[in-house]
Amino acid sequence: MEPLLRVKQLTKRFPQVVANEGVSLDIYKGEIHCLLGENGAGKSTLAECLYGFYRPDSGQIYFKGKPVRLASPVDAINLGIGMVHQHFVLVPPLTVIENVVVGIQETGLILDLKQAEQRLTRICGTYGIHVDLHAKIWQLSVGEQQWVEILKALYVGSELLILDEPTAVLTPQETERFFSTLKQMSHEGLSILLITHKLNEVMQISDRVTVLRRGKLVATVQTSEVTKAELARMMVGREVIFTVHKTASSRQEPVLTVKDLRARGDKGQEVLQGVSFTLNRGEILGLAGISGNGQKELFEVLSGVRRAESGQVLLEDEDITNRSSNYVMVRGVGHVPEDRLHEGLIPDFSLSENLILGQQRSRLYRRGLFLNFEQIRKFASMCVSTFEIKTPSLSHPTKFLSGGNIQKIILAREFTQCPQCLLANQPTRGLDVGVIEYVHKRLLEKREEGIGILLASEDLDEIMDLSDRIAVIFKGQILGIFDDEEADIEKIGLLMAGVTDVTA
Ligand SMILES: Nc1ncnc2c1ncn2[C@@H]1O[C@H](COP(=O)(O)OP(=O)(O)O)[C@@H](O)[C@H]1O
Ligand SMILES: [Mg+2]
Structure with a gap:
């Protein structure tokens, strides 16, 4: 059988990096084909080449056996290739139908909404897609908005649908439904x-x-013929151990107590609407939730970079509400922020300088009035080797390092200066599997040492594996806190979607 799409020896270079090098790939009609790889492996770049957004430097793409040149996404769409990006392009005040129709710029097409509605209803029926076509975009959840993007692609007759990390914005239940609909779509050809x-x-x-x-x-392999471990080895290039070994946590001494915390976001909106919880010594408290529900702001308030409007943060018995970030840090609270480059370090500083940021005055790094460069160098090279930071030198400006390496600098620094507790927001996002494994091990070591860790992650598996208790955040409120044993993915997923009445 001839493949629907064939890619032969595709190479795409960027000024700094060869993102795709001689990649070949066949996609058949009616198959669900995964493109798997670590962060930075070149997945999105390949997809953008197939969608006509990037022009490959060399190689050939065939569609239905014919060589094609994709000068722009319009060419791809006309052939029958649709793509849903990680960032949606929808118009919030318009309805689903209007958004689908507005997206089409074929000349002479009359904006016949009735006809569009009939066609969309038919498409939804065929594939089992449930979206209210008359709802306005702003009324829809992020997961539903993704369906609108998919509808846009199906409406123009896509035969190949490219989805770039679509489940990142979905709860576990939404992912289940999403996958069963994808299965149906593939059955339909x-x-x-x-x-x-x-x-x-x-x-x-x-x-x-x-x-x-x-x-x-x-x-490229048949999924039924490989194991997860084999795929991991292919992806990372070495053996990866998945199981996290965790001993039961025994301590019950609160280290951080948060009471009815309220705060506003950057646009003045109420993002934290009365958050309360206790973090104990020697435990990992997982914060589950779809990003954008107040996680970022909560971490900022706790670490002193955003003001609380009301409520209280206690570190042991000391009220640290609205104390400066420096004060909070000196008192032994480490913070791994979500936005690394802007909040976590000073881009123009060298790697070594960022590694001791905030600690320049510490006795460790001083010799009399001067910085103890020997000590700093030792510490920095230890961090570079244990965290496998890829850098040309210790004095290399941080801004020239990749995102993953920048994250490692912050982790290395915060891990060494958090004697009380560690606030880790998405600590492994964008890291390679091997480094994630290492970070998990270090988090558990910190927990063993008696440090309280608040861990937010979009990866629910990560939360489930590491946490002693799991709190679910939705629209700036903690909707529930579960013990490790009673935490089931079903309940947590529903709360992540804001469903508190489980019988509903
Ligand atoms: N527009 C761009 N300009 C320069 N480099 C890029 C660009 N897009 C991606 N890259 C680089 O190409 C490589 C592959 O990136 P990408 O395709 O986004 O990987 P993935 O989607 O697998 O995470 C990375 O090293 C990334 O930094
Ligand atoms: Mg990508």
Whole structure:
């Protein structure tokens, strides 16, 4: 059988990096094909080449056996290739139908909303998609908005649908429904290229999987013929251990107590609406939730970079509400922020300087009035080797390092200066699997040492694996806190979507 889409020896270079190097790939009609790889492996770049957004430097793309040149997404769409990006382009005040129709710029097309509605209703029926076509975009959840993007692609007759990390914005239940609809779409003959870095998803949904590592094709295999461990090895290039070994936590001494905390966001909106919880010594308290529900602001208030409007933060018995970030840090609270480059460090500083940021006055790094460069160098090179930070030198300006390496600098620094508790917001996002494994190990070591850790993550598996208790945040409120044993993914997922009445 001839593939619907064939990619032969595709190479795409950026000034600093070869994002795709001689990648070949076939996608057949009606298959769900996963494109798997670590952060930076070149998945999105390949997808953008297939969608006509980037022009490959060399190589050839065939569609239905014919060589094609995709000068822009319009060419791709006309062929029948649709793509849903990680950031949606929808118009909030318009309805679903209006958004679909507005997106089409074919000349001479009359904006016949009735006709569009009929066509969309038919598409939804065929694939089992449930979206209120008359709802305005702003009324929809992020997951529902993603369906609107998919509808836009289906409306123009896509035969191949490229989805770039679509489950990042979904709760577990939404992901289940999403996958069953994708299955139905493939049964109806649609081809789907699903980009992901999550091994569980690949195993669950795909017929075949193509693995990329550092821009190069590792292999394409039948999903039924590989194990998760084998895929991980292909993705990372070495053995990866998934199981997290965790001993039961025994301590019950509160280290951080948060009472009825309220705060506003950057636009003045109420983002924290009375958050209360206690973090104990020697425990990891997981904060589950879809990002944008107040996590970022909560971490900022706790670490002293955002003002609380009311409420209280106690570190042991000391009220640290609205104390400066420096004070909070000196008192032994480490903070790994979500936005690394802007909040976590000073981009113009060198790697070593950022590693001791905030500690320049500490006895450790001083010799009399001067900085003890020997000590700093030792510490920095230890961090570089244990965290596998890829840098040309210790004095290299931080701004020239990749996101993953910047994250490692912050982790290395905060891990060494948090004697009381550690506030970690998305500490592993964007890191390579091997480094994630290392970070998990270090988090558990810190917990063993008796440090309280507040851990927010979009990766629910990570939360479930590491946490002693799990709190669910939704629209600036904690909707529930579960013990490790009673935490089931079903309940947590519902709360992540704001469903508190489980019988509903
Ligand atoms: N527009 C761009 N300009 C320069 N470099 C880029 C650009 N887009 C991606 N890259 C680089 O190409 C590599 C592959 O990136 P990407 O395709 O986004 O990976 P993935 O989607 O697998 O995470 C990375 O090293 C990234 O930094
Ligand atoms: Mg990507």
